[in-house]
Amino acid sequence: MEKGRILKQKKGLYTLETVDGTQKSGYAGSKLRKNGVKLLAGDIAEYVLNDDDTIFIVDIEERKNAFIRPPISNVDLLALVVAAAEPTPDYYNIDCVLAVADAAGVKPLIVINKTDLDDASETVELYKSCGYDAFTMSALSEKIDPEFYESLKGVCVFTGQSGVGKSSLLNKYFPNLDLETGELSEKISRGKNTTRHTELFNAGNGLYVADTPGFGMLDFINFDLLSQEDFEAFSFPEFTDYKIKCKYRGCTHLKEEGCALIAAVKEEKVKPSRYESYKKLKNDLLQKESMKYK
Ligand SMILES: Nc1nc2c(ncn2[C@@H]2O[C@H](COP(=O)(O)OP(=O)(O)OP(=O)(O)O)[C@@H](O)[C@H]2O)c(=O)[nH]1
Ligand SMILES: [Mg+2]
Ligand SMILES: [Zn+2]
The missing domain is CATH 1.10.40.50 (Probable gtpase engc; domain 3)
Incomplete structure (x- = not known):
């Protein structure tokens, strides 16, 4: 059986990266569906190759972790992107995401973007004093932070509210991704959910980065993102x-x-x-x- 990493899913059609680095697409078998397994970007899938070069996914390897929002598995690092302004940072929102990452045993990293609008020093100091790694940057500036770049290892997921600049930052650090970025809504200076799907990209040297749709607090209320026990033990x-x-x-x-x-x-x-x-x-x-x- 061949194995590959699932990069994205659209209407049940999965695209995965094979071991030789090519991409192939196809559907999942009924056994997986019957067992209620929902495949995620990040999953290592076992598949058979059809005569027409499409794939048929038969099973997935056991995951080391999995998230519902954003839907992705086998994550090594969660980069929580926050805007210094537009939209203004919401501490409860930040703390919820950190709690979910810590509960899952995934290293969180705070990226404060849009520092051209506000210096965000208070937010940086707050989270550094709690023991988290925090970086400040502006996607608009050409300057690359080598320390931030070096800290990205394995499967790195960029998450955060809509409009904070996740796709803009990924474009800056990985220009060949050429991701779509969006305007902010004038009335509420929030994003308009430009990124619609979670997608994993191979950035070379064993590094994978994922762009994800912006989430809202409603996602926290509606989904079982962390258990009481893990929250108490690890968050x-x-x-x-x-x-x-x-x-x-x-x-x-x-x-x-x-x-x-x-x-x-x-x-x-x-x-x-x-x-x-x-x-x-x-x-x-x-x-x-x-x-x-x-
Ligand atoms: N001033 C300023 N604007 C920025 C910066 N980074 C991104 N923007 C702008 O913010 C808007 C939203 O950026 P996106 O990269 O689309 O944001 P996103 O987080 O990917 O949003 P969703 O895909 O909707 O979740 C765009 O108009 C960007 O040009 C920044 O560092 N400074
Ligand atoms: Mg985006
Ligand atoms: Zn007590």
Whole structure:
């Protein structure tokens, strides 16, 4: 059986990259469909080659991770693109994406674009102090940041709200991609969902980059993006050292006396905006959990 990496999907037609680097397209077999397996960009597919050079996907290799939004698997690095302005950064939105990446064990990286409009120093400092890698850049400038370029390894997914400049940045760093970029809506200075599909590109030297459609907070509410357990164990990693020092076992870190996390927030060892996001996300997850059993 031959193997290849799925690059994109459109109406059930998959395009994959074969081991010799050529691209072939075709459909998935009924066995996969029957088992309810939804193939994703990033999947390593096993296929047979048809006489007409199309492919027939029979199975996929076990994934090391998978995301629903954006729909992609086997990710090594998640580059969360945020705009310094237009649209203004939303900390809760950022923290939700970081929480999902951390829960999945995928390294997140924050890219603050459009620094020609605002310097975004507050946002950079906030996230660097939490232990995240953060880069500032402008897709409009010709300047390439070698450190950012070097930090891209394996399968790198560019995600973030519509209009923050994901496709523009990918075009700047990988000019032969020639991705479509879009105007912002004048009224709300948000993007207009120019990128419609998740697509993985081979950028050479073992590096793959994915452009993805912009997401909104609704995606967070509508999809099961992270479990309560993974959230508590892996998200907001800078809280871990405090959470283990709470007075009571089973502390929810929401209001209890003797909570070491709450004390750390008061002592300004933990960023208030991060703690606010933690509480909000935790409550959202709890609410979702309780809906499931109704
Ligand atoms: N001022 C400024 N504008 C930028 C920058 N990067 C991108 N833009 C503009 O922002 C708009 C949206 O850029 P895109 O690259 O299409 O944004 P996107 O994140 O791919 O958006 P979706 O595909 O809709 O999710 C375009 O008009 C870009 O020219 C930047 O660094 N500075
Ligand atoms: Mg785009
Ligand atoms: Zn606690």
